[in-house]
Amino acid sequence: MSRSIEPIIVIGAGVIGLSCATVLQSRYPQAVITIVAAEFPDSNVPSADYASAWAGAHYRPIPQSTAQLRDEAQLAFRTMEVMRNIARNSPDAGVATMQGIEYVENPGDDVSGLRTGDVYAGPGDGFRILEQSELPVGAKWGCDYQTYALNVHVYCQWLLDRFVARGGKVFQYHLSRASEAFDLLQRDGGPPIKTVVNCSGRNFDQDPKMKIIRGQTVLVKQQYCKTITRQNRDGSWIFLIPRPRHGGTIVGGTKEIGDFYEKARPETRSKLLQMCVEAFPDFVGSVEEFEVIKDNVGRRPWRDGGVRTEVEAFGQDRRIVHSYGAGGRGYELSWGIAERVAQLMGRNSNIPARL
Ligand SMILES: Cc1cc2nc3c(=O)[nH]c(=O)nc-3n(C[C@H](O)[C@H](O)[C@H](O)COP(=O)(O)OP(=O)(O)OC[C@H]3O[C@@H](n4cnc5c(N)ncnc54)[C@H](O)[C@@H]3O)c2cc1C
Structure with missing residues (x-):
C-alpha cells in the first residue's frame, strides 16, 4: 500500500x-x-x-448545569463507551469498570435536579441517589453509579x-x-x-x-475496590481512585489554581491521608497503616x-x-x-x- x-x-x-x-x-x-x-x-x-503522568485517573461526571458542561457530557459519554470496550476486550490496557460513589456535604442546585435512573456517567450506568440512611455523617447528598478508572x-x-x-x-x-x-x-x-x-x-x-491547576495526590500500596469522592463544605475534596492491574490506590487531592510549585508538600500529604482515614474508614484504619509509594504533583492544563x-x-x-x-x-x-x-x-x- x-x-x-x-x-x-x-x-x-x-x-x-x-x-x-x-x-x-x-x-x-x-x-x-x-x-x-x-x-x-x-x-x-x-x-x-x-x-x-500524574492523573488519578477516574471518570467522575459533572452535572450538566451549563452549555459547556452539556457539551463535555457528550464527550464523556462517548469516552465511557470506548473505555468500557477497552476494559472488556483489552485487559492489558489498564482500564477497569467499577462502582463510583459520591458524597456531598453542601449540595448545590446542580445535583438537586438529579433523580435515580437518570443518565449520569453514560447510558446503562445504573445511577442511583443514595438514601439518607446510606450517607456518612455530614453528607447531605450522595450517589452510586458505574464508571471506570485507569492505571495511567x-x-x-x-x-x-x-x-x-x-x-x-x-x-x-x-x-x-x-x-x-x-x-x-x-x-x-x-x-x-x-x-x-x-x-x-x-x-x-x-x-x-489557559491556567494551570496544581494537583497533589498520594499513591499508596493498598488496593481499594471502587472509586469514591467526598466534597466537603469548605470546598476541599477527598477521593480514592484504585489503579487497575495492582497499581495501588490514589488518595487525592488538591486543586490549586495558578500554583506552580512542583515538589510535593509534606503537610499536604499528611492532610490527605488524615482526611482519607476520617472519610473512608473502611479503606485504611489509621494514617500509620498507609504504605505510601509516592507523592504526585501535576499541573492540570485548564482552559477558560x-x-x-x-x-x-x-x-x-x-x-x-x-x-x-x-x-x-x-x-x-x-x-x-x-x-x-x-x-x-x-x-x-x-x-x-x-x-
Ligand atoms: C493530580 C491530577 C489528577 C487528575 N485526575 C484526573 C482524573 O481523575 N480524570 C481525568 O480525566 N483527568 C484527570 N487529570 C487531568 C488530566 O491529567 C489532564 O486533563 C490530561 O492529562 C491532559 O492531557 P494532555 O494530553 O492534554 O496534556 P499532557 O498530558 O500535559 O501532555 C502534553 C504533551 O505535549 C507535549 N508538549 C508540551 N509542550 C511541548 C513542547 N514545547 N514541545 C514538544 N512537546 C510538548 C508534552 O511533552 C506532552 O507529551 C488529573 C490531573 C492531575 C494533575
Whole structure:
C-alpha cells in the first residue's frame, strides 16, 4: 500500500495526543502519522507539566448545569463507551469498570435536579441517589453509579505501543511553538506537511485563556475496590481512585489554581491521608497503616471555556488543528475529543479518510 500521501504530525504524547493519533491512524490508514513530543509515557522522571503522568485517573461526571458542561457530557459519554470496550476486550490496557460513589456535604442546585435512573456517567450506568440512611455523617447528598478508572502509566504506554505497532512514528523534541512542527520532519522531495494537530496540553502558554491547576495526590500500596469522592463544605475534596492491574490506590487531592510549585508538600500529604482515614474508614484504619509509594504533583492544563478543538489556518495551505486545555478531565473526555478532531480534519482536509 502506498504511503506517499500527506503526512500528519501530532504534537503531544499525553492522553489527548495519544488518543487523537490513534483515531487519526484508523481514519487515515495511508498517512504517515508522527507524534512529536518533549515527553513520552516512558519518561523516567516526568515533569509536573506532563499532566497525563500524574492523573488519578477516574471518570467522575459533572452535572450538566451549563452549555459547556452539556457539551463535555457528550464527550464523556462517548469516552465511557470506548473505555468500557477497552476494559472488556483489552485487559492489558489498564482500564477497569467499577462502582463510583459520591458524597456531598453542601449540595448545590446542580445535583438537586438529579433523580435515580437518570443518565449520569453514560447510558446503562445504573445511577442511583443514595438514601439518607446510606450517607456518612455530614453528607447531605450522595450517589452510586458505574464508571471506570485507569492505571495511567499502563494505559498511556498501551496507547503508544499500539500506535507504533500500527506504523505510527515518534520523535522526541522540544518545540518552541506549534508551527515549528511543519518544517521539523520535512524530507527533501517528500510530501509537504500541511496538518499539525496541537495536543500540547497548554499551547506553549500562548493562549490567554489557559491556567494551570496544581494537583497533589498520594499513591499508596493498598488496593481499594471502587472509586469514591467526598466534597466537603469548605470546598476541599477527598477521593480514592484504585489503579487497575495492582497499581495501588490514589488518595487525592488538591486543586490549586495558578500554583506552580512542583515538589510535593509534606503537610499536604499528611492532610490527605488524615482526611482519607476520617472519610473512608473502611479503606485504611489509621494514617500509620498507609504504605505510601509516592507523592504526585501535576499541573492540570485548564482552559477558560473548556478544551479548544478548532482549526487555525496557517499560511495558504497549512493548518493547525488545536486540541488542548482539557483541565482536570483529559482522560474522561479523551475519545470524544479525539473523534471531534478527526471530524474537524475530515471537513478541512484533502487527505482521503476511511469512512
Ligand atoms: C493530580 C491530577 C489528577 C487528575 N485526575 C484526573 C482524573 O481523575 N480524570 C481525568 O480525566 N483527568 C484527570 N487529570 C487531568 C488530566 O491529567 C489532564 O486533563 C490530561 O492529562 C491532559 O492531557 P494532555 O494530553 O492534554 O496534556 P499532557 O498530558 O500535559 O501532555 C502534553 C504533551 O505535549 C507535549 N508538549 C508540551 N509542550 C511541548 C513542547 N514545547 N514541545 C514538544 N512537546 C510538548 C508534552 O511533552 C506532552 O507529551 C488529573 C490531573 C492531575 C494533575
